[in-house]
Amino acid sequence: MEAAGERFPKQRQVLLLFLLLGVARSGWEPRRYSVQEETDSGSFVANLAKDLKLGVRELAAREARVVSEDNQQRLHLDLQTGELILNEKLDREELCGPTEPCVMHFQVLLKKPLEIFRAELLVRDINDHSPEFPEREMTLKILENSPNGTVFPLKKAQDLDVGNNNVQNYVISPNSHFHVSTLKRGDGRKYPELVLDKELDHEERPDFRITITALDGGSPSRSGTAQIHIVVLDVNDNAPEFSQKLYDIQVPENSPIGSLIVKVSARDLDTGINGEISYSLFYSSQEISKTFELNHLSGEVRLIKKLDFEAISSYELDIEAYDGGGLSGKCSVSIKVIDVNDNFPELTVSSLSSPIPENSPETEVALFRVRDRDSGDNGKMICSIQDDLPFLLKPSAENFYTLITEGALDRESRAEYNVTITVTDLGFPKLKTEHIITVLVSDVNDNAPTFTQTSYTLFIRENNSPALNMGSVTATDRDSGTNAQVTYSLLPSHDPHLPLASLVSINSDNGQLFALRSLDYEVLRTFEFRVGATDAGTPALSSEALVRVVVLDDNDNSPFVLYPLQNGSAPCTELVPRAAEAGYLVTKVVAVDSDSGQNAWLSYHLLKATEPGLFSVWAHNGEVRTARLLSERDAAKHRLVVLVKDNGDSPMSVTVTLHVLLVDGFSQPYLPLPEVSAEEAPAHSLTIYLVIALASVSFLFLFSVLLFVAMRLCSRNRARAAWVGRCSVPEGHFPDHLVDLSGTGTLSQSYQYEVCLTGNSRSNELKFLKPAFPNLLAQDPERETEGNPNFPKSLGI
Ligand SMILES: *[C@@H]1O[C@H](CO)[C@@H](O)[C@H](O)[C@H]1NC(C)=O
Ligand SMILES: *[C@@H]1O[C@H](CO)[C@@H](O)[C@H](O)[C@H]1NC(C)=O
Ligand SMILES: *[C@@H]1O[C@H](CO)[C@@H](O)[C@H](O)[C@H]1NC(C)=O
Numbered sequence: 105m106e107a108a109g110e111r112f113p114k115q116r117q118v119l120l121l122f123l124l125l126g127v128a129r130s131g132w133e134p135r136r137y138s139v140q141e142e143t144d145s146g147s148f149v150a151n152l153a154k155d156l157k158l159g160v161r162e163l164a165a166r167e168a169r170v171v172s173e174d175n176q177q178r179l180h181l182d183l184q185t186g187e188l189i190l191n192e193k194l195d196r197e198e199l200c201g202p203t204e205p206c207v208m209h210f211q212v213l214l215k216k217p218l219e220i221f222r223a224e225l226l227v228r229d230i231n232d233h234s235p236e237f238p239e240r241e242m243t244l245k246i247l248e249n250s251p252n253g254t255v256f257p258l259k260k261a262q263d264l265d266v267g268n269n270n271v272q273n274y275v276i277s278p279n280s281h282f283h284v285s286t287l288k289r290g291d292g293r294k295y296p297e298l299v300l301d302k303e304l305d306h307e308e309r310p311d312f313r314i315t316i317t318a319l320d321g322g323s324p325s326r327s328g329t330a331q332i333h334i335v336v337l338d339v340n341d342n343a344p345e346f347s348q349k350l351y352d353i354q355v356p357e358n359s360p361i362g363s364l365i366v367k368v369s370a371r372d373l374d375t376g377i378n379g380e381i382s383y384s385l386f387y388s389s390q391e392i393s394k395t396f397e398l399n400h401l402s403g404e405v406r407l408i409k410k411l412d413f414e415a416i417s418s419y420e421l422d423i424e425a426y427d428g429g430g431l432s433g434k435c436s437v438s439i440k441v442i443d444v445n446d447n448f449p450e451l452t453v454s455s456l457s458s459p460i461p462e463n464s465p466e467t468e469v470a471l472f473r474v475r476d477r478d479s480g481d482n483g484k485m486i487c488s489i490q491d492d493l494p495f496l497l498k499p500s501a502e503n504f505y506t507l508i509t510e511g512a513l514d515r516e517s518r519a520e521y522n523v524t525i526t527v528t529d530l531g532f533p534k535l536k537t538e539h540i541i542t543v544l545v546s547d548v549n550d551n552a553p554t555f556t557q558t559s560y561t562l563f564i565r566e567n568n569s570p571a572l573n574m575g576s577v578t579a580t581d582r583d584s585g586t587n588a589q590v591t592y593s594l595l596p597s598h599d600p601h602l603p604l605a606s607l608v609s610i611n612s613d614n615g616q617l618f619a620l621r622s623l624d625y626e627v628l629r630t631f632e633f634r635v636g637a638t639d640a641g642t643p644a645l646s647s648e649a650l651v652r653v654v655v656l657d658d659n660d661n662s663p664f665v666l667y668p669l670q671n672g673s674a675p676c677t678e679l680v681p682r683a684a685e686a687g688y689l690v691t692k693v694v695a696v697d698s699d700s701g702q703n704a705w706l707s708y709h710l711l712k713a714t715e716p717g718l719f720s721v722w723a724h725n726g727e728v729r730t731a732r733l734l735s736e737r738d739a740a741k742h743r744l745v746v747l748v749k750d751n752g753d754s755p756m757s758v759t760v761t762l763h764v765l766l767v768d769g770f771s772q773p774y775l776p777l778p779e780v781s782a783e784e785a786p787a788h789s790l791t792i793y794l795v796i797a798l799a800s801v802s803f804l805f806l807f808s809v810l811l812f813v814a815m816r817l818c819s820r821n822r823a824r825a826a827w828v829g830r831c832s833v834p835e836g837h838f839p840d841h842l843v844d845l846s847g848t849g850t851l852s853q854s855y856q857y858e859v860c861l862t863g864n865s866r867s868n869e870l871k872f873l874k875p876a877f878p879n880l881l882a883q884d885p886e887r888e889t890e891g892n893p894n895f896p897k898s899l900g901i
Contacts, residue, residue, distance in 0.1 A: 153186025231322025261318030340429025377428030445531025459544035482531030549641025579637030659752025
């Protein structure tokens with residue numbers, strides 16, 4: 105009771121004290137009533153009149169009333185019936201909360217006399233609230249591998265009801281890992297604990313949800329649920345594991361720097377930092393760390409240095425993978441370098457002899473070595489040179505070759521060879537190296553100088569100035585250097601009579617020929633000699649050529665009159681019968697010119713006549729004929745001046761004076777008189793002259809035969825002195841083989857030459873003699889007109 109009274113506020117305490125005094129006075133035990141919460145208002149609670157053993161009227165008379173301690177009029181006393189009625193619905197949870205039992209104290213107050221009865225109303229609980237978890241979802245983080253039986257306390261559910269209506273039990277949804285146990289705390293409240301039945305595996309199931317249900321003990325029972333989110337925390341329980349224990353890699357040696365060799369990969373089933381893998385080389389030699397680079401994160405192994413099969417052909421790498429928790433795994437990478445044909449063949453010349461002398465037989469020119477740093481077929485080589493060169497390759501030892509000449513070389517046809525040695529390996533693709541060896545061929549004096557012509561003909565005009573350059577001869581030498589230095593010289597003449605040294609000289613350096621003295625066509629028309637060209641090699645080689653000098657004629661001789669003789673000592677008078685017809689041949693002026701060609705082409709003109717018109721001179725042949733019939737009136741003596749002129753550029757001429765005597769007949773003897781004074785020519789003078797002419801021709805013929813015989817003797821007999829004395833020209837010593845057909849000076853000399861000539865060419869004998877007797881062979885008109893009257897050899901008498 106006291107405990108109950110203390111619950112009320114102060115002013116109520118005063119009243120309570122007062123009441124207690126009254127109760128004490130009255131001495132009543134409190135009356136107890138009970139009512140279920142949530143009972144409807146107006147419901148009957150108890151019959152007070154009966155309990156207080158008072159009549160209904162007395163209650164009314166004494167103004168009975170119900171006073172509750174909190175002054176709330178929850179109860180009402182019906183004075184008509186004396187029954188205690190609920191004034192309102194009572195909510196136990198509101199009135200008492202969790203306090204159990206829930207008792208409401210009240211008093212029944214009576215006046216006159218004042219009387220107080222104490223009473224209690226017990227409000228009984230009903231199950232009108234469900235258990236409720238503080239959160240709809242709870243998160244529970246649990247390390248994987250937590251041992252069996254580990255307990256995880258859970259937040260309890262709350263139920264406003266009390267006693268049995270409060271939470272009595274927890275259950276969870278079926279699962280393979282947990283069960284729930286319901287425990288009771290000191291205050292009697294029940295709370296759940298989750299117990300692990302089976303270890304969790306993060307890798308298997310990182311999280312899941314279960315449902316917990318709280319049940320109260322009411323009838324019917326009420327329940328409340330919540331979700332438990334189980335998060336399985338990872339534990340580093342897995343070591344990284346490589347997908348392959350051994351990586352077998354083949355890498356071509358020419359892989360570029362930076363190329364990917366292999367990507368190793370390890371797996372870690374853990375998550376988070378426990379699953380973070382980093383790679384490192386477990387063991388690395390200096391060579392490996394210089395050659396490869398491992399990416400710690402990606403596991404890529406890349407090349408950082410050129411591979412060289414020839415240096416290192418394989419690598420072994422051990423790679424480790426660590427996870428964040430410190431667990432590790434290992435793998436091996438075996439890298440085999442594949443040979444690639446990346447080395448060019450190399451060629452080293454060990455010895456080279458150049459230049460090599462031409463004409464030397466098979467000669468070793470060069471010795472060289474070839475090498476290929478690749479292996480297998482990539483390192484096998486083939487050596488070759490151009491086909492079109494006179495060289496051969498000969499293997500001499502392993503990888504040694506000699507370059508030799510096929511035979512003698514000729515510097516003059518080719519002085520330099522570029523021999524390209526090609527070394528090709530057998531790899532794929534083929535690599536080749538070319539090396540050019542320049543072989544020089546040195547000169548040997550194997551070529552004599554050669555004249556540009558085998559014979560030279562030089563033309564020189566007579567009367568040249570001395571030391572005239574006549575021309576030159578040239579010889580070339582196909583050798584080189586001193587072997588090609590040509591020196592010219594005059595070779596001794598075959599003809600000992602040719603005064604060569606006084607005629608010509610040669611410039612030994614350039615082959616220019618000079619005439620040393622003035623030449624005379626009429627003396628020497630042509631001559632030949634040999635020149636030599638010698639090189640400066642050892643031994644020296646030489647060759648020779650023939651030089652023929654032809655002297656060209658100049659018009660330097662005036663015509664020479666053979667007939668009639670002009671040296672007044674033997675004056676000549678032609679006799680012409682007065683009966684001669686017109687055109688009668690009086691005489692013929694015979695002249696020669698020791699020049700030749702045009703210069704000896706003579707023409708005859710009548711320059712002066714005692715009686716113009718009586719005689720005419722034929723320009724071509726110098727025949728003097730009567731132009732008309734003679735008459736008695738014509739004077740007996742006539743003097744004719746005939747001009748004989750050559751046809752040279754600057755013509756030269758001579759005049760001939762003829763004396764003509766007109767006679768009546770050849771029967772009249774004619775006496776040649778120094779001064780022809782016969783007024784009349786005898787009629788028969790012609791006959792007399794014919795006889796004289798015949799006699800002189802016969803004499804000349806005999807003379808010729810004699811000379812011919814003498815010439816024959818001359819040629820048989822080599823005792824030349826006598827012969828030369830008779831046959832040679834007075835002013836020169838010309839050998840008989842020289843061609844000199846010119847007439848010189850006198851008729852007799854001219855004949856001497858002609859006879860000398862025929863001595864060497866008998867077949868021409870008559871031919872030469874024939875034109876010597878034009879009158880005897882008589883008046884062949886064809887011959888007169890066709891024959892070149894000025895042909896120098898056609899002498900007429
Ligand atoms: C935990 O319980 C499960 C199932 O009962 C059992 O298989 C496992 O071996 C237990 N583990 C331990 C560590 O006792
Ligand atoms: C050889 O080669 C050199 C240098 O390249 C060149 O000057 C010369 O003309 C070549 N000779 C021949 C014969 O090809
Ligand atoms: C005239 O000339 C000829 C020939 O030259 C000669 O034989 C002759 O003796 C000469 N006569 C006189 C008189 O000089």
